[in-house]
Amino acid sequence: MSKLPVISGMKAVKAFQKAGWMVKRQTGSHIIMEKIGYIATLSVPNHKEIKRGTLRNLIKDAELTIDEFLEFL
Numbered sequence: 001m002s003k004l005p006v007i008s009g010m011k012a013v014k015a016f017q018k019a020g021w022m023v024k025r026q027t028g029s030h031i032i033m034e035k036i037g038y039i040a041t042l043s044v045p046n047h048k049e050i051k052r053g054t055l056r057n058l059i060k061d062a063e064l065t066i067d068e069f070l071e072f073l
Contacts, residue, residue, distance in 0.1 A: 004055055004066060007073070009046040012055060015072040016042060019064060035062075 013023065013031055021033040021042060033042040040061050045054065059069045 004052045005070075005073075006049050006052065007055070008048055009044050009050055011073065012044050012050055012058065013046075015069060016044070016058075016062060018072040019062060019069070021062065038063075 009031065013033065016033055017023070021035045024032045024034045024041070026032065026046070029046045031044045031046050033044060042058055042061055044050075044058060050058075056066070059066060062069075
């Protein structure tokens with residue numbers, strides 16, 4: 001398993017878009033993403049740096065592995 005890099009919110013959004021997630025709306029500094037067929041939504045903070053734990057939870061909620069997510073980066 002690879003170590004997660006510290007990335008920006010926009011970079012994470014672009015990676016999730018490559019994985020099939022779509023930007024639905026933005027509420028404050030958080031970008032809400034949805035994917036057809038999934039009940040869960042992703043709330044990606046639009047910050048310069050996302051903490052590794054937050055990013056790990058987003059990847060888990062998106063039902064991706066860390067290695068799959070790194071390929072989308």
